Amino acid sequence: MASMKGDGLFVRDLVQKFPLIEDMKKGKEVFWLNPGLDNVLPREVSKADIEDASERLARFAPYIVRAFPETSPGGGSIESPLKNIPEMKAFLNGEAGGGLSGRLLLKCDSELPISGSIKARGGIYEVLCFAEKVALESGLLNRSDDYAVLAEDRFRELFSRYAVSVGSTGNLGLSIGIMGARLGFRLTVHMSADARQWKKDLLRQKGAKVAEYRGDFQMAVAEGRRQAEGDPLCHFVDDENSRDLFLGYAAAAERLKRQLDGMGITVDSGHPLFVYLPCGVGGGPGGVTFGLKHVFGENVHCFFAEPVQSPCMLLGIMTGLHDGICVQDVGLSGRTSADGLAVGRPSKLVGRLVGNLLDGLFTVSDSRMEALVRDLYTREGIFVEPSAAAGFPGFAAVQRNGGYAERLTPSAMDHSVHIVWATGGSMVPEGERKKYLAG
Numbered sequence: 001m002a003s004m005k006g007d008g009l010f011v012r013d014l015v016q017k018f019p020l021i022e023d024m025k026k027g028k029e030v031f032w033l034n035p036g037l038d039n040v041l042p043r044e045v046s047k048a049d050i051e052d053a054s055e056r057l058a059r060f061a062p063y064i065v066r067a068f069p070e071t072s073p074g075g076g077s078i079e080s081p082l083k084n085i086p087e088m089k090a091f092l093n094g095e096a097g098g099g100l101s102g103r104l105l106l107k108c109d110s111e112l113p114i115s116g117s118i119k120a121r122g123g124i125y126e127v128l129c130f131a132e133k134v135a136l137e138s139g140l141l142n143r144s145d146d147y148a149v150l151a152e153d154r155f156r157e158l159f160s161r162y163a164v165s166v167g168s169t170g171n172l173g174l175s176i177g178i179m180g181a182r183l184g185f186r187l188t189v190h191m192s193a194d195a196r197q198w199k200k201d202l203l204r205q206k207g208a209k210v211a212e213y214r215g216d217f218q219m220a221v222a223e224g225r226r227q228a229e230g231d232p233l234c235h236f237v238d239d240e241n242s243r244d245l246f247l248g249y250a251a252a253a254e255r256l257k258r259q260l261d262g263m264g265i266t267v268d269s270g271h272p273l274f275v276y277l278p279c280g281v282g283g284g285p286g287g288v289t290f291g292l293k294h295v296f297g298e299n300v301h302c303f304f305a306e307p308v309q310s311p312c313m314l315l316g317i318m319t320g321l322h323d324g325i326c327v328q329d330v331g332l333s334g335r336t337s338a339d340g341l342a343v344g345r346p347s348k349l350v351g352r353l354v355g356n357l358l359d360g361l362f363t364v365s366d367s368r369m370e371a372l373v374r375d376l377y378t379r380e381g382i383f384v385e386p387s388a389a390a391g392f393p394g395f396a397a398v399q400r401n402g403g404y405a406e407r408l409t410p411s412a413m414d415h416s417v418h419i420v421w422a423t424g425g426s427m428v429p430e431g432e433r434k435k436y437l438a439g
């Protein structure tokens with residue numbers, strides 16, 4: 001894709017059509033309601049595909065228990081708690097000047113087993129897909145077997161003939177790296193310069209090779225893809241364009257419904273559910289949204305949160321250009337201190353699949369994310385990384401935004417439930433954590 005950067009005419013036309021870009025260019029926080037919302041589910045991916053993903057995860061559960069004993073209380077399910085956060089709600093309500101209704105919950109993907117971020121859903125799922133394919137084709141495994149056998153040496157030997165590689169700013173690399181190396185694959189994680197040192201160290205310690213690049217995330221992905229193309233035994237996990245990643249994320253929705261049921265929370269037109277998801281390249285929030293729409297239909301309202309300097313999905317969906325536009329085209333830097341969200345160009349796949357399922361997108365400044373990390377820790381004693389706090393401003397924004405409540409049945413907002421999706425944090429080392437909390 002040729003860069004359109006510097007093409008003043010192109011940008012001027014865009015700004016005229018989409019005046020919000022004027023504010024985005026200035027690095028202001030913006031809130032955008034999607035005029036294209038129609039809740040028509042895409043045909044390219046179906047409910048059966050999500051069920052297939054859930055079943056595959058269930059087949060692997062006995063292996064996961066064996067390879068990662070910390071998952072045994074949950075029976076090898078890679079799942080996170082859904083927590084009530086009333087003190088944080090009271091705090092946000094106070095900040096907004098009062099009047100915010102509804103119940104506020106935190107989906108703690110920051111505590112997901114194995115790799116401590118939302119990437120443990122999609123990333124691990126994609127590695128399992130590849131491992132299953134290799135194992136079935138070898139004839140050493142049958143679908144009806146107890147998959148715990150995959151921990152045996154004969155499978156590690158089999159997998160060691162294959163390579164898995166991924167380009168990542170960090171968390172995806174951790175998920176693919178930890179899972180892939182544990183199975184026995186030869187693993188390479190291509191990382192951008194902004195990736196944290198502790199993530200590189202941890203990956204090397206788990207047996208993965210880390211290749212470092214000076215450029216940004218997109219460059220690391222491109223280089224990883226190029227190297228993988230030359231190796232027929234290498235599976236490249238393509239964060240910008242992967243159906244398997246997407247489905248791994250989508251499987252979260254059915255499980256969330258069971259958690260809500262368990263808390264006695266119903267979702268219907270009189271009790272709408274709002275979900276606020278931090279967005280990087282879009283696979284995680286897009287997959288979760290796709291799953292949620294299959295489960296809750298028009299009664300779930302999904303919003304993506306992006307940093308002010310890298311609102312790639314907002315640009316892609318609002319203009320309809322998807323991966324044909326990047327944040328640098330409108331003069332933004334793409335840089336943010338929020339790991340996982342420093343993405344300049346959105347996924348090829350996601351905007352097209354869920355662009356009409358999203359209620360809206362909003363942007364958040366780095367300093368606000370950082371402050372929210374401290375606010376959450378002070379009020380609830382829960383630590384998340386800055387990107388994982390990006391969803392919080394949505395709670396006040398949807399209620400403050402004029403006209404939004406009119407989209408709902410009368411008084412539905414009073415009975416609404418709001419979930420902030422906390423996408424990462426538990427792997428952050430103690431020293432780094434202290435720095436975040438000290439501010």
Ligand SMILES: *Cc1c(COP(=O)(O)O)cnc(C)c1O
Binds near residue numbers: 118279385424
């Ligand atoms: C990757 C990541 C996201 C966003 O997921 P995408 O699939 O890139 O949109 C959000 N938060 C954290 C902590 C992440 O690591």
